Structures are given as structure tokens and as C-alpha cells.
């Protein structure tokens with residue numbers, strides 16, 4: 001019973017609890033880091049680590065954002081984890097470091113990390129501003145009136161669950177798609193010799209089928225991803241493994257689903273290297289079937 005403790009016991013006990021709390025934070029980061037590396041969040045019907053944190057782990061938006069930014073900051077400077085462990089760096093500062101490293105070309109990142117250790121939020125801001133070699137990013141606040149939202153829905157974009165950045169990215173993607181289409185219309189003749197080039201009619205057929213949404217289906221929830229941001233054409237059976245550019249061998253996937261498919265097909269090692277040549281024999285044959293939720297893509301693992 002806490003109310004029976006002496007004042008001294010109360011303070012010494014809370015110190016122990018806080019120590020445990022901080023250790024747990026590092027353990028949680030280790031788990032999130034591995035989930036991000038394997039892109040496991042895709043299997044749970046969430047197209048990003050942030051969405052996994054809010055929907056599956058029930059973090060608030062702000063809690064999730066700080067953790068996700070910290071995970072990305074670790075990619076720039078792994079030393080950050082040690083600093084969080086020895087309590088010289090808070091998660092909030094780690095998250096600020098991510099934004100800083102993303103916007104600035106810095107060679108001595110560890111030095112920057114050391115400079116912001118044990119500093120207050122105001123001091124961290126000042127230090128990072130003084131080290132910045134880029135002007136501060138332009139801030140854009142987007143508030144769309146109802147009539148404009150209706151127009152966006154008409155062109156197949158609705159922004160439920162999207163951040164402002166995602167809204168802007170989808171609009172730019174949509175615009176670039178149109179620019180690419182009009183360019184292709186102007187130069188229709190010469191057939192591409194690039195094996196990876198997907199003919200326009202095939203792309204249009206896939207776009208029609210996908211309705212501008214990710215076609216990935218999460219194996220755990222059985223639900224289609226439906227993400228509208230950062231969509232890419234993905235070969236079900238890679239060209240390097242004998243796949244072709246037919247409609248049935250192609251699907252539209254968001255970045256998260258695409259990376260998860262890559263991890264399952266080629267393994268983490270090759271995905272991490274990013275340039276690994278495909279094996280001559282597929283280690284994980286792919287299968288595609290129509291389900292109520294959409295196109296279901298399955299991978300049969302070796303040994304079955």
C-alpha cells in the first residue's frame with residue numbers, strides 16, 4: 001500500500017520504478033526497430049510504423065510520432081540508443097535529431113548527438129539551429145474547405161487518416177502521374193528496350209483495377225491495405241526471376257507493402273543491401289488469388 005510508505009520509502013521506490021520505466025523504453029525501441037526492419041506492420045493492415053503504433057499498440061499520435069522519429073534517427077546515428085539508455089538523451093530530443101539529420105548534410109553526427117545530451121528543449125533547439133546548414137523548412141498549413149474536399153473525393157482521393165504531408169504527397173503523385181501520361185501520349189512510337197518498362201495500356205489496366213489504392217492484403221487481418229500514398233508498380237514475380245510485364249504479374253503497392261513483400265521474397269539481408277541480385281531460382285514462389293478483400297498475394301516459404 002503506497003499510503004503506508006514513509007516519505008523516504010516513497011521517494012526511493014519511485015526512483016527504482018522510474019529506472020525500470022526507462023529500461024522498458026529502450027526495450028520498446030528495440031522491438032519497434034526490428035518491426036520496422038522487417039516491415040511487419042504491413043501484415044497487420046497498417047501501411048506505416050506510425051499507424052501500427054497508433055492502431056495496434058494504442059499510442060496517441062504524439063507518443064507514436066516521437067517513437068517513430070527516434071527509430072528513424074537511429075538510422076542516422078546509432079549512438080542515440082546508448083545515450084537514451086544512459087539517460088543523457090530524451091526521446092523528444094532524439095526525435096528532433098531525426099528532423100535535423102534529415103534536413104542537413106552532417107558528417108559528424110555523433111558530435112551533434114553529444115552536443116545535445118543533457119540539454120533542455122530550448123537549448124537543443126538553439127544548438128540545432130546554430131548547426132543547421134539549411135534554412136528552416138517552409139511551414140505550410142493546409143486547411144481545406146468542404147467544397148474542395150468534395151472535389152478531391154471526385155478525383156478518387158479522400159484523406160481520412162492522412163496527415164497533411166500525405167495529402168500533399170498524394171496530390172503531387174497524382175499530378176506527376178498525369179504529366180507522365182501526357183508525355184507518353186506525345187511519344188507513342190518507339191517501344192522501350194528496358195525490360196522493366198511497363199507498357200502504358202498495362203499500367204492503365206492496373207490503375208483501373210487498383211482504383212488508385214494499394215492492392216496489398218494484410219495476412220493477419222485479411223484486409224486490403226487501400227493506402228493512397230507513395231504507390232508503386234510491383235512485379236509479383238520479379239523480372240530477374242523470369243517474371244513479365246503482364247497485368248497478372250503486376251500489382252500496385254504502397255511503399256510499406258512493397259518493402260514487406262521484398263523482405264518476404266528476398267530476405268532481410270538482401271533488402272538491407274538494397275542491391276542484391278535476385279537468385280536464379282525463386283526461394284519463395286508467389287501466388288495470387290482473388291478474395292473479397294481484393295487481390296491476395298501469398299508467399300510459400302521453403303520446406304512446405
Ligand SMILES: [Zn+2]
Nearest residue numbers: 214225254257
Ligand atoms: Zn499497402
